[in-house]
Amino acid sequence: MAAERVAVLLMAYGGPASLDEVEPYLRDVRGGRPMSPEFVHEIRQRYAQIGGRSPIRELTEAQAAGVQRALGSRFGVHIGMRHWHPYIRDAVERMVAEGHRRVVGIVLAPHYSTMSVGAYETKLLEASAGRLDPAVVRSWGDHPKFLDAVASRVSQTLRRFSSPDAVQVLFTAHSLPERIVAAGDPYPDQLRASASAVAQRVGLADWRFAFQSAGATAEPWLGPEAGAVMTDLAKQGHRAFLIVPIGFLCDHVEVLYDVDVMYRALANRLGVQFERTPSLNDDSLLVGALAEIAQSTAAARGWL
Structure with a gap:
């Protein structure tokens, strides 16, 4: 008798695929709360x-394809978005239709907060109720392959500077x-622990x-806010900055606009x-980390 396949659900925030989708996407993010035309614009x-x-x-989808290749036929890897298509609830319907009964849920945000990872967990549990047995990975920002991947990016990017030792590295x-924080949320501490582990791997003497x-x-x-930190350090005479968005795994608006447009414009000023x-x-290191996390979580539940 063939072993039962285990589903893996990679969960991300979601985002509009066109400018026409921006307004309905924002309505979803804001839970239907009113938005001014100026805000939407x-x-x-x-x-x-x-x-x-x-x-x-x-x-x-590319991350999921890589995880599927790494895990093999024993697993079925799906994606679900918190605020846009394909929604987490849609992914649950697909998994149920394919005959899955068990799912490992991994949020593509390595550090736990009730307001971030906790919200994904709630959506998965609600959609799965009575149909899927979910095992949600709450945090994985200490996985060695994740830390190695970020450290490699830091080391490579520092080579763009003529004096790497003088660069202000800002995670x-x-x-x-x-x-x-008052509620005991581990988010800030987990982030700083990941940043510290990366800094140690790279050999950074000074980072923020x-x-x-x-x-x-x-x-x-x-x-502190990153732009304010950059401004203060520039006033102290520092002339080179490397931003490491360790809280984000892939390109999206908070990286491509908030960092690449806004902070770059600040740096120019x-x-x-x-x-x-x-x-x-x-x-490949990130994909490997996600595959190992899925496999170990399923094994811990006795599903393999």
């Missing part, structure tokens, strides 16, 4: 500056409301961690050299 303009679309679906991740892409709300968000590490996307 601003976000459309951001996407217009990065090619008129988000590449996140194609990149997630970044998406900011979240400060209230998560900062947040980016905070929401435009009245409540305070986690800091400050008169400093500015580089960013290339996103991991479907890097």
